[in-house]
Structure formats: C-alpha cells, structure tokens
Amino acid sequence: MGNFTAKKVQSLIRDGAPGRYSDGSGLYLMIPKKGAPYWMHRYTLAGKRRELTLDKCANLSLAEAREQAGEARKGIRNGADPIEERKREKRVAIHTVKELFSDWHQDLEKRLKHPNIPKRIFEKEIAPSIGQLTLDSVSPMDVRAIVRKVASSGRPAIANDTLMYLKQLFNHAIKLGLLTYNPAAAFNVNDAGGIEKSRDRALTLDEIRHVFQVFRYNHDSFSRDNYLACALLLVLGVRKTELTEAQWSEFDLKKGRWELSGERSKTGTGIVIPLPPQAVGWLEELKIRACGSPYVFPSRRSSKRPHMGKDTLNRAIAKLFGKEPGKKPQPENRMGDMAEFTVHDMRRTCRSLLAAAGVPGHVAERCLNHKLKGGEGVYDRYDYFNERKEALTMVAELVEPAIKEAQETRLES
Template sequence: MGSFTAKKVQSLIREAKPGRYGDGNGLYLMIPRAGTAYWMCRYTFAGKRRGMTLGKCSHLSLAEAREQVVETQKVIRSGTDPLTERKREEKITISTVQDLFDDWYQELERRLKHPNIPKRVFERDIAPAIGIMTLDSVTPMDVRAIVRKVTNSGRPTIANDALMYLKQLFNHGIKLGLVTYNPASAFNVNDAGGVEKSRDRALSIDELSYVFAVFKENRTSFTRDNYLACALLVVLGVRKTELTEAKWSEFDISNEKWNLPGERSKSGFGIAIPLPPQAIAWLEELKIRACGSPYVFPSRRSSKQPYMGKDTLNRAIAKLFGKEPGKKLQPENRMGDIAEFTVHDLRRTCRSLLAAEGVPGHVAERCLNHKLKGVEGVYDRYDYYEERKQALIKVADLVASIIDAD
C-alpha cells in the first residue's frame, strides 16, 4: 500500500505547492505551477525513464490511479511500452471522417492564421455528406458528389477549396497510417469549380450611381446596414470582413480615425485609416442602429457570431441579380443589364477611383493596406497618413452625392 490517503491528497491539492509527490510503486501526484493537479506514472522501459499522465485528480480517485499503475506494470511485464500502447489506442479512436478532421484541425490551428476557414467548409459542405462514414468506406464517387453539389450551388471557388481540403484531409490519414489511399487524389480543379480567373471588375461612376439607386429601391430586402456597408467599402477600400467584424472600440471618431488592428487585417499589419466626413456621418448613423452593440454591424439574427455574417453582403447583392443559392424559385433580377459584381469588387472600385483622381500608386496601395513591394517596401516606413487622408476625401467627395442621394 502507498503512503497517500485520500485526505492527504486533498490536503496537498489545497496547499497548491508545486511539486511531484510520490505514493510509491511509480505513482506520483503532480501539482503544476499553473493548471490542475494530475496523476503520473513513472516507469523504466528498455533502460529509459518514462513518465505517463494518467488523468486529472478531479476525474481519477487515488484508488483508481493505483489500479491504473498496476495495469501499466502488467503491460511493461508483457514487454510493451505503455506509452506506445496508448498512442496505438488513440489511433484506433480515429475511425470516421469527422474524427480524422478533428485530429487534423489541431495541426491547422498551429499552422494557419485562419483555421476557421477550412473548418467552415468542412462543417457546411463535407461533414453533412461523409462526416459519419468510416475512413475506408469513402469512395471517389462520394468526393465527386460533394464537389458537384457545391459547384451546382453557384460557388465554384468554394468547390475548389472543398476539393483541396478533402485531398489534404485524406493525406493526413495516409500520414497516420489510417488509410492507404486518398479518394480525392485523382480529381483536379476542372472537376470542381474550374480554373479561377483573376478578377478585374471595378464599377464606373455611372454604374455606382445606378447600383446605389437599385439598393435604395429595394430597401426591404437590401437593408440600410447593407447599404452603408457598401458605401464604406467604396470610400475606404478596406476588405469586407475588416469592416463587417469591426468593433466600435477601434474607432476614434473625434480624431476622424479608425485603428484597424493587425490581428484583424489580412496583411497582418495594423493601420490607421483616415475617415472622410461622409464616412463619419455614416458611422454615426450606424452607431445609433447598433443599439449599444460593441460591433459596428451586429448580427440581426440569432447566430453563433455577434457580427454580420461573411456571406450576408454577397448574398444580398446576388439576390438583386436574381440569384439566391439553395432556392429553386429564383428572385426577379432587379439590376437589369449591368454586369455582375461582388463585394470585393467594391474594394477594387475604390482603387480605380483613387487612380482616376490622380493619386500616386504608392499612396493608393497604402490606402488598400497593401505592403509596398521591393526596395520601397523595405526602406519606406513612412505611412503616408496625410496623403491617404486627402486621397480618401477625394473619393468620398466624388461618390457622396450618389450614395446620399434621396
């Protein structure tokens, strides 16, 4: 019998003095500097000292921990390293596509800046079809069905992404020795959304005038929040989510400035964005509409996230073009003959308006929070704040009468 009693263990945990306390027979109570107390079994295998955690004290009693040590010693006597055995058992628990994704996601969290992007594609377009299937039962036909369904829903870029994530997911399974074959490997972009062409759509002043008039005419489906979001995107040239996920705490209205933090910027660099008077007026209206929310564009429906959804603006614009994904009966096209555009094209429109107003290229690029390339980017730490302020005021003056027209 060891030297611990249940009372002694509780007393040590309460004292919370960091250290390793032995019960004998290789069982130790571990009290870390931070975190909760846990049990550890120390043993020697093939001449090497090893340590294996057994579980948190809150989940495992002293008697149960002692039982586990006895079992561990039986495994050692049979000539097997308990740690190797545990890893093998963990591997067996990855049996479905969902299990494999959960394991892969831990790697994505370490590696990617935005691991939520593949997670969203998996949860929305892959898991409903094959999430509960065992790894070896997924066939190329299943992969094709997923990719076709996404392509047919009018999302070719997401179809390409879904295919890419399926390939990477099953490659992760091959790496772990769980499958020997990748059912997505033979497919390429031509089987999914096709080769993506670089877009260069920017709206002219006439087109902007027409588009904002259509937005206004359709107030019931195209909300005032959507309208003001599009106005700000044209005038400030920021990326969609940089705006739609913004918090009021980032805005310094009295100094006519928006401090966009680096962790929310695609470039990874924070930037102070000068706000023209028109943008200030739109933000003041949004502040009233936000009804005390910390977000500039709070979610108007009950959802997991507290701000406007990633697809909200694009779907609202697509609907005006007579396209609504997932609905058999398509709405009426209210945009007429104007060429289709997406939310990102409004950022590109800002860039072309800057050029039309004679703003130098390096200033326009900084307005869009692009890193300057080459030698200029390395040596030019000057942020062109005043030049950017004048440039954005020019754009705002150019389009304000269109946007604010009744």
C-alpha cells in the first residue's frame, strides 16, 4: 500500500500548496503553481531519471493512478520505456485515409514549394469518397472510381495528378507499416487521364489579331483586366501567377522596371524584368483601374483571395471557345474554327516571337526567366537586362498593332 488515502489526496488538492507529494513506488501527486493537479510516475531506465505524466487528478482516481504506475513498472522491468511507448502509440493513431493524409502532408510542407496543390486535390477529389474509410478497407475499386470520376469531368491532367497522389499517399502508409500493399499501385495514366501530350501551341500574329478582336467584342464576359493581362503575358513572357498576383510595390513604372522576388518566382530566384513602353502604358491604365488596391489585378468578386484567381483567365478564354465547366447548356463558340489555346500558350508565343525577332537563345531564355545551363548559367551582374529590354520591346512592337487594331475595331463598331 502507498502513503496516500483518497481523503489525504483530496485534502492536499484542497490546500493547493504547490509541490510534489510521494505515494511511494515512484508515484507522485503533482500540484503545480498554475494549472490542475496531476499524477506523475518517476522511474530510472539505463541510468537516466525520467518522468511520465499519467493524467489529471480530476480524470484519474488514486486507485487508477496506482494501477497505471504498476503497469509502467512492469513494462520497465521488461526493458520498455513507457514514455517512448506512449510516443509510439501516438504515431500509430492513424486509422483513416484523412488521418494518413494529415501525417503525410506534414512531410510535404517541409519539402515541397507548393504543398497546397496535393492538399487541394485530396480535399476536392479524394476525401469526399474515401476520407473517412479505414486504411485497410480502401480497395483498388475505390481508387478506380475516384480517378474515373475526375477523368469523366473533362480534367485529364487532374485525373493523372489524383492517381499520382493516391499512389504516394498509400506508399506513405506502407512506409509507416500501416499497410502491406498499395491499392493504387496497379493503375497507370491510361486508367486516369491518359498520356499528356507536351504542348507546343504558339499563336501567330494573325491569330493574335483575331483573338484580341474577339476579346474586345465580348467585353461583357471578357473584362478589360483580362484583356490587359493577356497583352502583358504576351509581351513579357512571365508565368500567369507571377503577373496576376503581382503587387504595385514591385513596379517602378517611371524607370520601366518590375522586380520579381525569388519568393514569387517559380525558379526561386528573383529577376528584374524590363518593361517596354507599351507595357508601361497598360500598367498605368491598370493602376487607375485598381482604385488604390495594392494588387495589380485585384479580385473583382467578394472572395478570400485579394487578387485575380488562378483559373480566371483560362476559364474566361475557354468560355469564348464555347466551354464552361459546370454549365448546361454550353455557351456559344465565339472564337470560330481556330485551335484552342490556354494562358500558358501566351508565354510560349512570346518565346516564339523572340525567336522570330532574331533574339539570341540565351537572351530569350532569360526573358522567360529560365535558368541557363552550363557555362551560360554564369552571366554578368546585369543579367542581360539591356539585351532583354531591347528584345521585349521588339516583341511589343510586333504585337502592339494587333492589340491596338482590336481596340480600334471595337471603337468603330
């Protein structure tokens, strides 16, 4: 028997004098200066003194505390450390697919630049179907149903990504010893979105003229912000979100410079982008349209994000091709019989126009903020700024008539 009685414990708790009170055999009643009284078991293992918190006195009676301390002593005699055992129990407390993803996502946050991409796909495409299932109850049929559903919604690339993340997720479970096989392992891209073709779409000058005319004719659905964003993407060759999430603090319009930080650049390396006069003019108009917002393209809808959304431009362009996800019937195709293009094709078009203008390859690659390989990767401290300014100005002069003509056509109509 120990030193305590239930009455003695209640008396000590009621008095509230901070301290450590021994019941014997390593069990202590702990009364802290702040917080609730609790039970603690002290023990020595491999020459080291350790302390195992059992529970608050409000949740654990004297008899129960003695029982838990006895179990701990039994484990210690068998060479087990109760503190490490408790940690192990916490680690294996992964029962559902959702709990598995939470554990896996902690690893992704450490090693991925954009861990929110797999999180978004999990929450939207995977969790509604199998999030609450226990790991051992997920079957290959569940996996097939998920990827088929995504593929049938007309999003082959997302279907492939969904399958990829399912494979990685269940591989994580195998690493932890929670599963012995991966229910997604036998599937490949042919079961999801199919092999994705590498795109090489670049618009010709005639197509650019046609596209901007269509943009202007349909200004009710294709806003002026969208119009100017496409013009800037075409002339500057930057990535979509680098432009649509830009803030005015990055720009010096008087000097014609845009300082894109490494945090916002896909390469992780900052770059100063020279702005041709045409781009400066479009940005000055956007500054007025921003109405004091710190963002070049502020959100025009009441949403959580303060700037233009990631899908806004692509959805607006797709709508003009007669495609609007989630809508029945589909809108009229206003682009005619020209081949479809995406926002990223504007960047590819800029690269094509740079080549057409005779710009050297290494300068054109730096215009698109591509890292140069080998010896070319060691460039001077100006990073070809003047050469890039001259090159982008040539592109702006090539496309400006098409963009301006579209504006004038709209004004005349």
